[in-house]
Amino acid sequence: MxxxxxxxxxxxxxxxxxxxxxxxxxxxxxxxxxxxxxxxxxxxxxxxxxxxxxxxxxxxxxxxxxxxxxxxxxxxxxxxxxxxxxxxxxxxxAPLPRDTLPLDEQQHDGVWTLALRIPLDLIYFPGHFPQAPVLPGAVQVAWALDFAASLLGTPLRCHAMEALKFQQLLRPGDRADLTLRHDPIRHKLHFAYRYGDKAYSSGRLAWSAVG
Known part of the structure; x- marks a missing residue:
């Protein structure tokens, strides 16, 4: 009952x-x-x-x-x-979420900026780490690829990651602006997570010209 x-x-x-x-x-x-x-x-x-x-x-x-x-x-x-x-x-x-939805998105001169809020209940947090939840770097890369595929038409998977920097931790409830820029000549996606003066992470995701 x-x-x-x-x-x-x-x-x-x-x-x-x-x-x-x-x-x-x-x-x-x-x-x-x-x-x-x-x-x-x-x-x-x-x-x-x-x-x-x-x-x-x-x-x-x-x-x-x-x-x-x-x-x-x-x-x-x-x-x-x-x-x-x-x-x-x-x-x-419902299961715990794996993704986040933009609070806002803007495009200027080919560069997309997405305002994100890191959900409190992401499925990754209990295992990374149980007593100090941190958004895994692999998830940050996956989100950049997913958003870029939707907005820029780039591939969902990359073949190489270049100049990756993880400078500050992204925690539950944090705000972050994700910027995405596609370089079609070099077949690369530039991404960065920042908020104000905070630089969380950045890098280049590359794929081959064929396949």
């Missing part, structure tokens, strides 16, 4: 890491919560890792009288727009 989860959503909203909470079910009798973390919660996520954060939140729910199976958790910096319980359940049932 399903438990009334509304009181536990209210309890979660009272936690100092949480701005907003919405509870539902990820499956039959599998409860879960969508959480919008505030700055303090995002800082805890970056310093402690996802598992310790959700363990702390589970203990908070348990202290309010919850005695069922552990929650499924989905973490956001801003609560998604939700209009029905079915949407809540669908988000709880």
């Amino acid at each position: 399903s438990v009334n989860l509304a009181p536990f959503a209210t309890q979660l909203c009272a936690h100092p890491w949480v701005d907003d909470a919405c509870c539902g079910y990820a499956g039959v009798d599998i409860p879960g919560a969508l959480l919008a973390l505030n700055d303090e919660g995002i800082d805890a996520l970056c310093r402690q890792g996802r598992q310790r954060v959700v363990d702390t939140l589970q203990a908070h729910v348990n202290a309010a009288g919850y005695t069922g199976s552990p929650f499924v958790w989905r973490l956001f910096d801003t609560m998604p727009t939700l209009v029905s319980p079915q949407q809540v359940d669908a988000l709880l049932h």
Whole structure:
């Protein structure tokens, strides 16, 4: 029998890491919560890792009288727009995301700039690394290739990587502007992740003229 989860959503909203909470079910009798973390919660996520954060939140729910199976958790910096319980359940049932969507994109003189926010709940973070989540360099390269393929028509795979620099860590909730420039003569894609004065990473991705 399903438990009334509304009181536990209210309890979660009272936690100092949480701005907003919405509870539902990820499956039959599998409860879960969508959480919008505030700055303090995002800082805890970056310093402690996802598992310790959700363990702390589970203990908070348990202290309010919850005695069922552990929650499924989905973490956001801003609560998604939700209009029905079915949407809540669908988000709880969905796998952790692998990608990010641009907040904005602009093109000037052939150079694309995409404004990104690194999702809190990327599937890569629990394994890279469990207590100090960092966006892997391989994912940064893959995102550059994926976005360039869509915007510039370049290949989804490169044959060589040149002048790669990973200067600062990209963490959950970080903002980054990804710039992409295609050099069709040399068959190369120039990419860089920056935000203001911060230079996160950059490099050139090359492929052969044939194939």
